[in-house]
Every structure is written in structure tokens, then in C-alpha cells.
Amino acid sequence: MLGPILITAAVSFNASNRSQFPPRGFSPQWWQRAFSAEWVEPLVFSFKLAALAALISTALALPLAFGLSRHRFPGRAAIAALTLGPLMLPALVTGVGLLQLFQYVGLRDYLGFSALLIGHVVICVPFGVRTIAISLQALPPSLELAAASLGASRLATLRHVVLPLIKTGIVAGAVFAFVHSFTDVNLSLFLVRPGEQPITVKILGFLEYGFAPTLAAVSVITLALPLVLVAIVERVSGLGDFIYASRSRG
Amino acid sequence: MSRNLRRRFLQQAAVAVAAPYVITARAQETLIVNTQGGEYQELIERVVIRPFEKKYGVRVVHDPTGTASQDYAKIRASRGAPGFDVAGLLTPPEVILGVKEGLLEKLSEREVPNLRHLWDKTWQVIPPGSGAPHTLQYAALVYNKEKLDRPRSWADYWEPQKKYAAKVKGHVIQYNPANLLSVYALIHAAQLGGGGVDNMEPAWQRLKAQKPYVGVVVTGSAEAVPHFENGEVWISPYWSARSGYYIDRGLPFDMVIPDEGASGLFDVACVPVGAKNKKLAYEFLNWRLDPAIQREWALAYFSSPTRPGVELPAKFAANQITTKEQIAKTQFPDSDVIGARRKDWTVKWQEIMG
Amino acid sequence: MARDHGVIGSAAPAAARQSGRVPWLLIAAPTAVLLLFFALPNALLLSASFVKSEAQQLTNELTLENYQFLFTRPLYIWAFIRTFIVGTAVGAIDVLLGFPLAYFLVRTRSRWKGLLIALALAPLLASVVVRTYGWYILLNRYGVANDLLVSLGLLDERIAFMPSTGAIIVGLAHALLPYTVLTIMGSLQGINPNLEAAAMSLGASRTRTFFHVVLPLSFPGIAGGFILAFSIAISAYATPAILGGPATQVMATAIYGFMTQLLDWSIGAALAVILVVCAVTLAYAAARLGARQAAL
Numbered sequence: 001m002l003g004p005i006l007i008t009a010a011v012s013f014n015a016s017n018r019s020q021f022p023p024r025g026f027s028p029q030w031w032q033r034a035f036s037a038e039w040v041e042p043l044v045f046s047f048k049l050a051a052l053a054a055l056i057s058t059a060l061a062l063p064l065a066f067g068l069s070r071h072r073f074p075g076r077a078a079i080a081a082l083t084l085g086p087l088m089l090p091a092l093v094t095g096v097g098l099l100q101l102f103q104y105v106g107l108r109d110y111l112g113f114s115a116l117l118i119g120h121v122v123i124c125v126p127f128g129v130r131t132i133a134i135s136l137q138a139l140p141p142s143l144e145l146a147a148a149s150l151g152a153s154r155l156a157t158l159r160h161v162v163l164p165l166i167k168t169g170i171v172a173g174a175v176f177a178f179v180h181s182f183t184d185v186n187l188s189l190f191l192v193r194p195g196e197q198p199i200t201v202k203i204l205g206f207l208e209y210g211f212a213p214t215l216a217a218v219s220v221i222t223l224a225l226p227l228v229l230v231a232i233v234e235r236v237s238g239l240g241d242f243i244y245a246s247r248s249r250g
Numbered sequence: 251m252s253r254n255l256r257r258r259f260l261q262q263a264a265v266a267v268a269a270p271y272v273i274t275a276r277a278q279e280t281l282i283v284n285t286q287g288g289e290y291q292e293l294i295e296r297v298v299i300r301p302f303e304k305k306y307g308v309r310v311v312h313d314p315t316g317t318a319s320q321d322y323a324k325i326r327a328s329r330g331a332p333g334f335d336v337a338g339l340l341t342p343p344e345v346i347l348g349v350k351e352g353l354l355e356k357l358s359e360r361e362v363p364n365l366r367h368l369w370d371k372t373w374q375v376i377p378p379g380s381g382a383p384h385t386l387q388y389a390a391l392v393y394n395k396e397k398l399d400r401p402r403s404w405a406d407y408w409e410p411q412k413k414y415a416a417k418v419k420g421h422v423i424q425y426n427p428a429n430l431l432s433v434y435a436l437i438h439a440a441q442l443g444g445g446g447v448d449n450m451e452p453a454w455q456r457l458k459a460q461k462p463y464v465g466v467v468v469t470g471s472a473e474a475v476p477h478f479e480n481g482e483v484w485i486s487p488y489w490s491a492r493s494g495y496y497i498d499r500g501l502p503f504d505m506v507i508p509d510e511g512a513s514g515l516f517d518v519a520c521v522p523v524g525a526k527n528k529k530l531a532y533e534f535l536n537w538r539l540d541p542a543i544q545r546e547w548a549l550a551y552f553s554s555p556t557r558p559g560v561e562l563p564a565k566f567a568a569n570q571i572t573t574k575e576q577i578a579k580t581q582f583p584d585s586d587v588i589g590a591r592r593k594d595w596t597v598k599w600q601e602i603m604g
Numbered sequence: 605m606a607r608d609h610g611v612i613g614s615a616a617p618a619a620a621r622q623s624g625r626v627p628w629l630l631i632a633a634p635t636a637v638l639l640l641f642f643a644l645p646n647a648l649l650l651s652a653s654f655v656k657s658e659a660q661q662l663t664n665e666l667t668l669e670n671y672q673f674l675f676t677r678p679l680y681i682w683a684f685i686r687t688f689i690v691g692t693a694v695g696a697i698d699v700l701l702g703f704p705l706a707y708f709l710v711r712t713r714s715r716w717k718g719l720l721i722a723l724a725l726a727p728l729l730a731s732v733v734v735r736t737y738g739w740y741i742l743l744n745r746y747g748v749a750n751d752l753l754v755s756l757g758l759l760d761e762r763i764a765f766m767p768s769t770g771a772i773i774v775g776l777a778h779a780l781l782p783y784t785v786l787t788i789m790g791s792l793q794g795i796n797p798n799l800e801a802a803a804m805s806l807g808a809s810r811t812r813t814f815f816h817v818v819l820p821l822s823f824p825g826i827a828g829g830f831i832l833a834f835s836i837a838i839s840a841y842a843t844p845a846i847l848g849g850p851a852t853q854v855m856a857t858a859i860y861g862f863m864t865q866l867l868d869w870s871i872g873a874a875l876a877v878i879l880v881v882c883a884v885t886l887a888y889a890a891a892r893l894g895a896r897q898a899a900l
Contacts, residue, residue, distance in 0.1 A: 060634040067630030075626070079635055080891040081884045086642050087835040088883035090856040093876045096863060097645030099327040104648070108331050108524075122642045125634065126835075130828050131790055137824045138794025168790045175725070176783065186841055186860075190324060193333050194282050194313040201315050202287075323864045347660055347867065426850065428865035467767070467849050469865075590659035593866050601679050604851040 039202070046198040049113065050181035053120035058174045060121070061128025065169075069133040086123045095119060095187035112193030119191055120181040127180065128173030135169025136162075279308045281530045284321055285338040287314035288472070289495065290551075294338075297550045302537050308530060317470070318344050319428070325353050331524025335531040338519045341430055342585035343592070345376045345518050354380060355521040361532040364539035367557045372516060375582045381520035382535040385547070386554040386571055387491040388512035388580060389434040394484040395504045397421070404438040404508045407485055408456045410463055414485075420465035421484040423477060424457075424603065427596040428469055430588075434513045435487040436595065437583050441510065447587045450595065457602050467603060478503060489515065494552025494569065505569065514571065514580040516556065646880075650873045657870035670874040683853040684878065687838050690773055690854060695784075695834035697777045699826055702784035706825075709785070710792045725782050743771055743847070767849030775843040780836055784829035791825020792818075831890065838883060855879045 068080050086094065098119050102108055139162065147157040163170075185200035192201055285294055291314040299310050313334050316324065322344040324332040330353040340348070348354035357379045359366050365382065372383045391401050398414060401407065410418045425432035436453045443452020466477045471492065477483040478501060490512070493505045519538060521531045537543060544555040548562060554570040555562075562572060571580055656665040674680045709721055743749055743765040750765070765771055795818060803813040819826075841856040848857065855875055862872030 060637060063630040064634035067627040071625070071627045071630075073626045077888050077891040079631065081888040082635070082638055082643065084831070084835055084887040085880065085884055086638070087832070088839050088887070089646065089876065089880045090839045090841055090859055092841060092856075092860055092863060093649065094642060094646060096323065096327050097649035098641065099324065100649055101641075101645040103328045103331060108328065108333075111333055118641050122638065125638065127832075130832055131787060134787060134790050134824045134828045135794065138791055138821075165794075168793050172786045172790050176786070179725075189315060189320070190327065192313075192315065194284075194311040197315065204287075204315065317864075319867055320864045322867060326867070326869075344867075350659075350661060426861075426865075428861055469845075593660070593862075593868050593871070596861070596866055597677065597679065600850045600853070601677075603849075604679060604853075 039199070042197055042199040042202045045113075045196065046182050046200065049116055049120060049198060050178045052117060053124050053181040054174045054178040056117070057121045057124035057177045058128040058170060061125050061132055061173055062170065064125070065129045065132035065136060068129065069136050083126055083129050085126075087126045091123055091184060091187035092189075094123065095190035098187075099190045111191060112196035115191040116188055116196070116198070119187050120184065123184065123187060124177035124180050127176035128170070131173040131176065132166060132169040135166035139165055279527065279530055280311060281308060281336065281527050281534055282311045282313060282334040283336040283338050283534065284313040284316065284332075284334040286317070290314075290339075293547075293550050297546045298538060298543060301543070302534060305537075306530075306533065310534075322347065325522050326351065329353070329524065330522045332522055335521065335525040335527045336519055336534055337522060340381065340518045340520055342376050342516060342518065342582075343430070343589045345381050345520060346585050347589055348520060348522075349377050349380045353523055355523050355525070355528065356380065357382065357521070357532070357535070362536045362539070364536050364557070367539065367541075367559075369556060369558060369577055371577055371580075371582070372556060375514075375516055375585065376518060381518040382539060383516035383518045383556045384535075384538045384544070385491065385517035385551065386514060386556050387489050387517075388507070388514045388571065389431055389438075389487050390490045390493060390512060391506045391508055392478075392486055392488040392493050392497075392503045393506065394478070394481070394502060396502050397481070397484045400504065401485060401506055402509050404435075404510050405442055406508075407435070407487060408439045408442060408460055410460070410485060418484060419463050421482065422460065422463045423466045423468065423474055423483040423486045424460075424464045425471070425474070425487070426467070426469040427592060427599050429471060430515065431471060431487055431489060432599070433588055433592065433595065434515075434583060436599075438487075438508075438510065438513065447584055447591070450591075450598075454598060454602060457599065461603065464603075475501075490569065491551050491553035498552065507569075512571075512580055514582050516582075646876075649869075650877045650880075652869045653871075653873035653877050655870055657868050660867045662869060670870045671878075673871060674874055674878065679853070680858060680875070683855055683858050684882075686769060686852065687854040687856070687879070688882075690769065690776065690844070691834045691838040693773045694776045694780060694837040695830040697773070698781050698784040698833045699788070699830050701777075702781055702788055702829060703822075703826065705781075706785045706788035706792055710789050711797075724785055766847045767852055769848070769852050771847040772844045772852065772854070775847045776837045776840055777833075779840075779843060780833045783832045783836065787829035787832055788822060788825040791822040791828070795821045827890075831887070835883070835887075838879070 064083065068076060068083070098115065099111075102110060102115055143161055143165070144157055147161045148154075152160070182198075183200060184198070185204050188198050188201050189204065192198070283299065285291065291312065295312060299312060302308075303310050318339055318341045321332070321337050322340065325337065325348065337354075345354065349356075357365060362382055365379075368383065369386075376383065391404070391407055393401055398418070401413065406413045407422070410422055425435070427433050427436065436450065436457070437447055439456040440446055440450045440453035443455065445452040466474070466483055468474050468477070471489065474483065474486060474488070475496065478486070478496070488505075490505060493503070497503055497505065519535050521528060521535070525531055538547075539557065541555075541557065541560055544557060545560050545562065547553070548555050548560065548570070549566065552569075554572060558572075558574065560572070562570065571577055652662055653670050654666055654668070656663045656667045656669060705724065709717070709724065712720070714720070799817055799821075800813050803817050804810070808816070838854075839856055840854075841860055844852070844854045845857050845860070848854065855878070859872050859875045859879070862868050862875065866872075
């Protein structure tokens with residue numbers, strides 16, 4: 001069972017270390033360039049953008065998931081479909097559309113971080129809605145009834161019973177959103193402003209003109225850094241258990 | 251009328267709100283130039299941009315994203331305000347489209363004085379004043395000199411089995427007509443059969459016949475390079491400048507101008523109508539056409555200058571287009587027709603190759 | 605037993621499920637954002653599909669010829685069919701592979717749980733570059749897979765694994781597996797292991813317990829994972845672009861070609877409209893049908 005995961009990781013790491021040009025080995029000069037300002041800046045930019053996009057999209061997804069999964073009203077299925085839309089339409093189209101829209105209403109000065117943030121939030125919301133709805137669904141109603149019968153208000157029940165129990169869904173949604181934003185290139189391509197571009201767009205620029213070993217180094221960093229971060233956080237705070245605590249109690 | 255007023259009000263309101271986002275007053279003027287990434291970025295920054303910054307005491311932000319058509323898609327979607335002041339690497343089809351859609355600033359010799367020094371032929375290729383052509387190259391044939399004998403004609407690419415027999419099977423490359431290189435090669439194929447841009451039927455016949463020998467199909471020119479390097483592709487049409495660059499770096503290939511002649515390509519720099527810093531943009535374009543810069547750029551990029559009279563070493567110039575006779579012999583496919591028919595050609599190509 | 609929705613499953617506390625009343629407070633802001641920044645710009649852009657394009661320029665003529673163009677060309681009909689085949693295949697593969705993985709990750713008591721989960725997320729973070737050239741190196745005619753198979757004697761001659769629809773499916777399934785794994789984990793995690801213990805103590809075999817207790821309870825996660833993988837797969841551009849070729853186009857690559865290479869926005873928009881209408885209709889149908897079973 002571990003096989004697929006390990007193979008996956010191995011292929012990802014292995015492939016990125018292959019140089020395209022006649023082998024030049026692991027000379028450190030490529031890694032030096034990878035850490036230079038021209039690459040670090042977009043990397044940091046992507047991080048900030050993705051973090052903010054994950055936060056906002058999950059915050060929007062939470063009430064939406066509640067509304068869609070716990071209530072039945074006319075138009076519910078339509079809004080559920082609208083929510084899935086940004087995932088099903090190639091991000092490129094939304095990117096061009098947003099660029100056009102911004103220009104049309106005269107907001108072109110917002111291009112760059114703001115426009116990117118809006119675009120990324122839009123394409124990330126579907127994740128949170130899905131994962132939170134699934135978590136909600138798995139919630140035994142008896143828990144909320146029990147809390148209510150013990151005298152807790154709706155709000156208190158929400159805070160102390162429901163929210164902690166759906167944290168898996170919330171965190172999963174946020175993680176997906178972060179990743180989706182971090183790796184998006186097709187939407188971002190149209191909303192960037194020089195100096196405000198995510199790492200993926202920068203890589204694309206290189207890719208279209210040739211595959212340099214520096215690129216390989218940057219790719220490894222893009223892959224390894226979040227992994228290392230997660231591993232550290234996990235060690236320090238036991239995040240895995242926090243999210244995926246086994247239900248040994250009734 | 252009132253719509254414009256409303257828009258301006260919205261704009262000003264937006265600017266007021268956007269104040270914290272707008273970069274605060276800089277000490278220097280800034281120009282934003284868009285070209286391409288990878289090696290091109292490195293070359294243009296070294297040869298053109300840094301000297302420009304030094305000479306005029308300004309700051310240039312270089313935006314290396316996007317191919318020519320992607321950049322134009324941005325220009326169109328943003329109605330001429332794509333965020334950069336100079337679209338530094340457009341090809342004639344985009345330039346012509348830009349003029350038709352009114353998205354590119356019209357240039358005159360007042361703004362860009364060096365325009366008057368360019369080859370006359372440039373204004374047959376793109377509308378006068380639509381842009382500043384700064385690089386001239388052509389579609390050549392490149393071949394792996396360790397695997398094949400020197401080709402002489404476009405027919406050696408389109409009907410490789412005639413010259414090279416069955417061994418070349420699987421070692422020929424095709425490009426999607428989204429790439430101008432493919433369009434040029436197809437036009438040559440049509441010409442081999444007595445046709446041309448107005449009659450592409452001979453090209454389709456040759457494509458169908460060539461298909462069994464094709465081993466690799468790509469879209470972007472850069473995508474072909476790994477296939478050149480690993481020995482998969484032995485013969486290909488390719489842009490002369492980039493070929494020169496790779497060959498100089500050790501690729502075991504050689505470049506040939508086929509007997510039928512070369513098809514020329516101008517790389518053009520334009521100013522979108524919504525550019526913020528037009529004055530500096532015009533200066534930049536003029537700088538690009540300066541003889542010293544033209545010389546340095548040609549040597550670095552392995553391309554030809556777009557103005558006569560630029561001094562180049564004889565050995566280097568042998569592969570370039572530098573004289574009046576050579577320019578006269580170079581054919582420039584009609585970019586207007588290409589723009590109009592490209593979609594149909596691409597669909598036809600996909601249907602044959604699919 | 606597990607199918608009785610009244611006790612376990614979709615029914616929330618009775619007070620919360622008010623039929624017919626729109627929960628404005630909950631859905632207003634998110635829906636507004638989606639309408640304003642997704643539906644609106646796309647509606648504006650895709651309206652170009654009803655306009656004639658001449659020599660790459662949009663005219664003012666209303667027409668249906670763009671759609672006519674697409675419906676009469678096998679090339680695009682196949683692209684359409686292929687898109688949905690790829691989507692379904694990727695969704696199915698990822699659910700089939702993802703479920704056992706998710707089960708293991710949720711139930712494992714190993715010390716390395718967090719790290720394993722992080723590893724499972726690894727493909728998510730691999731940028732297009734890594735994935736692209738990774739698969740190229742693996743699958744091309746002179747690549748690692750061929751080397752391996754030929755040296756093992758399983759292949760007489762190198763075959764071109766790519767470009768092909770199969771390669772696209774493999775590449776996308778690999779890239780999207782983490783989505784289904786995490787989604788299914790979310791559902792599995794909510795299942796009280798005591799339930800399984802109870803079922804088995806009442807005499808049910810492991811297999812029966814699995815099929816009658818675990819599987820139905822994790823259905824929302826499975827369905828959600830499938831929908832997620834499916835949706836991303838049908839709109840994916842990079843992987844089909846690299847692992848496919850002119851013979852194996854999908855809607856996304858066709859749209860990309862028309863919008864940014866050929867600059868013919870009428871046809872590009874028409875393609876996008878067809879894709880989004882079909883996909884959203886499917887989503888709508890799924891939402892209505894699955895209302896009681898799945899989470900949405």
C-alpha cells in the first residue's frame with residue numbers, strides 16, 4: 001500500500017533532477033542561481049498569494065457548504081453546480097475573462113496581486129465546499145441533538161461541537177486551495193503584473209524557451225519546501241493526529 | 251459620452267481606493283518591456299536592456315512571460331493595456347492584427363527616428379509605422395550532421411525518403427501550425443508542388459506522404475531541442491538565430507539555406523495603445539535600432555540586423571542576410587493571408603496528423 | 605441498517621433542515637463572489653461564441669456558424685468525447701486506488717502517520733515542470749519505461765507510450781490521486797470504528813462488514829472524490845498538452861489553441877461553452893440525484 005506513495009515521491013524527485021542538456025551533474029552553480037533573488041521573490045509571492053487565497057476561499061466555502069448541504073431550497077442544485085463551475089472550466093478561460101472584465105470596468109490598476117487573489121479565490125472555493133460538505137455529512141446528528149438537549153444554544157453547539165468535528169474537511173479544503181493556487185499557471189498568466197508574478201508563471205517563461213538545470217533545482221525546491229514545512233509542523237505539533245484523530249470514543 | 255464620464259469617475263474612484271497598492275513615487279522613470287524567457291531573457295538583458303538603463307538613467311522591468319500570440323491575447327483582452335509598455339517580440343501576423351484592431355500605437359519617424367534607416371522591404375511585410383522590426387532571421391533547415399548528409403532542398407525535409415531512404419523513418423519532426431515555423435515550412439511544401447499561400451493543396455499532399463516518417467510532433471520551438479539532443483530528430487526546419495545559438499553551444503547540428511531560398515521573419519517591437527510610459531517606450535525602440543546595438547544583438551543572438559550597413563565579421567555574415575541582394579532574394583510570406591487562413595490550415599493539419 | 609438515512613447519514617438535526625427557505629445569510633456572500641468574478645466574466649467572454657470571426661477579428665454579426673464548425677468536424681467531436689472519457693477514467697482509477705490508500709492512512713497507528721500523509725500529498729505540489737518532464741522521461745520512446753521493459757525482455761521493440769490517450773489518463777490519475785485520497789479520508793475518518801467492531805461481533809464477516817457498513821458510510825467521500833478528480837481532469841491543460849498530441853486533443857488543449865495561439869476567440873469561446881454546459885449539466889444532475897446520498 002505504501003508502494004504508490006513511494007513510487008510517486010521517487011518519480012517526482014528523480015525526474016526533476018534530470019538535466020536536459022548533456023549531463024552536467026549536480027554542479028552547485030545551478031542551485032546557487034535557484035536561490036537568487038529572481039527566483040526567491042516569485043516563490044515568496046506565490047506563498048503569500050496561496051496562503052491568502054486558501055484562507056479567504058475556505059472562509060467563503062464554510063457558510064456555503066452549510067447552506068448547500070443542510071438546507072433544501074429551490075435553486076440549491078443550481079448553486080451547487082455553479083460552485084463546481086470554476087473547477088470544470090479551464091482556468092485559462094476564467095483568466096482571460098477576468099482580464100477583460102477588469103479592463104472593461106476600468107480597474108486595470110488592480111492587476112497583479114489583487115486580481116490574482118480574486119481569481120485564485122474563485123477557483124479555490126469549490127474545494128472547500130466539497131470537503132466541508134463531506135465532513136458535515138459524516139456528522140452524526142445525535143451529537144447536535146445531545147448538545148441541544150443539554151441546554152447549549154445553536155451558536156455554542158456550532159462552536160464547540162460541529163466545528164471541531166468537521167475540522168478535517170476544513171483543513172483538507174484549505175490544503176487543496178493552497179496547492180491549487182500555488183500551482184496554478186493558466187489563470188495567473190493573464191493577471192500578472194511585472195514584479196508581481198507567481199513562481200509558476202516564471203517557470204513557464206523559462207519552459208517555453210528551454211529547460212535549464214536551474215529550473216530543475218527550482219522545481220525541487222517548490223516540491224520539497226512545503227513537504228519539509230509540513231513534516232516539521234507535524235513533528236512539532238502532531239498535526240496529523242489533530243486532523244486525523246482516530247475515533248476511539250463513542 | 252456619459253458612459254465615458256462614468257468610466258472615468260469609476261477609474262478615479264478605483265485609483266483612490268487602490269492608492270495603497272500603487273507603487274509609490276519612484277526616483278526613476280520605469281519602463282516595462284515584455285519579451286521571452288530562458289536564454290532570450292539573459293541575452294536581451296545583457297545586450298540591450300542594461301546598456302539602455304545606464305545610458306538614460308531609467309529602470310527597465312523585464313517581463314519574460316508569454317509567446318507572441320499569448321502576449322497578443324493579453325493585449326486584446328485588456329484592450330491595449332496589458333500591463334507592459336513594449337511588446338518586444340511580436341511576429342508580423344500579430345502586428346497586422348494589432349493594426350486592424352486598433353490596439354497598437356502608430357509610430358512615425360518623429361517618435362522613432364531610426365525607423366528611416368531600416369530596409370525598405372520591412373514595410374512590405376508589416377504596415378508602415380506599426381512597429382519597430384529589430385531582428386531578422388529566416389527559416390532554415392537544420393540536420394544532425396553525424397547522422398545525415400547535408401540536405402540541399404526543402405524536398406529533403408518533405409520527402410526525406412528520397413534522399414535518405416528508410417533509415418530516416420521516425421527521425422523527422424513536425425510542428426503545429428500554431429508555430430509560425432510550421433506555417434513557413436508548409437508554404438515551402440506548397441511551393442514545391444507549384445502552389446503557395448493561395449494554394450496549399452500540394453502542401454497537404456506532401457504532409458500526408460511525410461507522415462509515416464514523422465517521429466516527433468511538438469508545438470513550441472523550444473520543445474524540439476530535447477529531441478535534437480537525444481538523437482531522436484535528425485532533420486527539421488528551424489529559425490536561423492536559435493539554431494546558431496544552439497549549434498554554437500555544441501549541438502551536433504548544422505544549418506542550411508535550402509536551394510529554394512529562405513523565408514524571412516522579422517521580430518517586431520510594438521507599443522500597445524494603453525501603454526503607460528509611451529515616451530520612454532519610443533526611446534527604447536529607437537535604441538534597439540541603433541547601429542551599435544543592432545550589431546551587438548546580431549552577434550549575440552546569431553541573427554541579422556534590420557538595417558543595412560551594420561558591420562559584421564565575414565564568417566558570421568555568411569549565414570546572415572546583410573546585403574541588398576540577399577534581402578531581395580529572401581521571400582517574406584504574406585502575413586495578412588497567414589492570419590486569415592491560419593485557423594483553417596491548423597485544423598487541416600490536425601486532421602491529417604491526427 | 606446503514607442505509608437508513610433517518611439514523612445515520614444525511615439527515616441533520618430536524619430544526620436545521622428547513623425546506624424551501626433560502627438560507628441567505630449563509631450563501632449570499634460566497635454566491636455573490638462566484639457570480640461576480642466567475643459567472644460574469646465568463647458570460648461576457650463566452651458571448652463571443654455567438655459572433656462571427658473573420659481573419660481572427662470579432663465582427664458584429666450574430667451567428668451559429670462557430671458551433672456548426674465544431675459539430676461537423678470529427679476532430680472536435682472526438683476531442684469532446686475524449687475529454688469525458690479521460691475524466692471518467694481518471695475519476696474511477698483514482699477512487700479505486702485512493703480508497704485503500706485512504707483507509708490505510710486513516711486507520712494506521714504508525715508513528716509516521718503525519719509524514720505518510722505528507723508524502724501522499726507530494727504529487728500535488730509537483731509543479732507542471734516536474735510532472736511534465738518526469739513523464740516525458742519515463743514514457744517517451746527512448747525513455748526509462750521502454751529501457752526497463754526492453755531489458756526485461758517484455759518488449760521486443762520500443763513503443764511510443766506517448767502521445768496517447770492512455771498516457772494522458774495515467775499522467776492525470778497520478779497527479780489527481782491525492783485529491784481523492786484526502787477526500788475519502790475525510791469521510792472515513794467520521795466512521796466510528798466501533799461500528800465495524802459491533803457488526804463483526806454480531807457475526808458478520810470482514811467482507812460483509814466492509815460492503816454493508818464501511819462502504820455505504822464512506823459513499824459521500826467516494827462520490828466527492830470522484831467528482832473532484834473528474835472536474836479537474838476535464839479542465840486540465842498541461843498534462844494532456846505534454847502527454848498528448850494532435851491526434852489526442854481534449855477540450856482544454858483545443859480551447860487553449862484557439863484562444864492564445866490562433867487568436868480565434870469565437871471558436872475558442874464556443875468550445876468553452878460546450879464544455880461548461882455539458883459539465884455543469886452533469887454536476888446539476890448529480891446534485892439533484894445525489895441530494896440524499898452524497899454530501900451536496
